[in-house]
Amino acid sequence: MARGALIGGIALILGSFSPPALAQQGPVLDRGSVISAVLTIDSERLFLESAFGRRVAKEIEEKGAELTAENRRIEAELEAEEKQLTELRGTLSAEEFRALANAFDEKVQKTRQAQAAKGRAINDLLGKEREVFLKAAAPVLEQLMRDADAGVILERRSVFVSSTAIEITDNAIQLLDETLGSGSD
Secondary structure, three states: OHHHHHHHHHHHHHHHOOOHHHHOOOOOOOOOOOOOOEEEEOHHHHHHHOHHHHHHHHHHHHHHHHHHHHHHHHHHHHHHHHHHHHHHHHHOOHHHHHHHHHHHHHHHHHHHHHHHHHHHHHHHHHHHHHHHHHHHHHHHHHHHHHHOOOOEEEEHHHOOOOOHHHEOHHHHHHHHHHHOOOOOO
């Protein structure tokens, strides 16, 4: 009987004990009653919905719109030049016309390559910004992992089935916004 009371008393004390890692200041991870050494995160959503990711998306969208406008302007100029070249066809010798047509074709090819390179540069910028984001986010995610007393954070899309209680994307976005902001500094 005394042993049962002792075990009950220990259970009561342990039940009211809050581990230091969970009692720290910072974002509260509301995971319900689930205690898990594994957390999940949607890294795509983490990037796109964070202030940092929204800033990058806006910049990429603006650069893409500029490139599209430039492409349309160049296309109109090339179409006008092609029309002039076609009109000259009847007034030039075959050799003269062929030389102009070849020069025009070469100009078109160089323009296409230059514009394609600009498009790749925009895509490269997105990749570089993602890398910067992930490097900056790593300490924040590690802190969330420590606060939850977890040992690993897995990509949500790689997990077949899991409890929503171990999904920390919203918490991570909130903390990243507080810590990194838009990352424009």
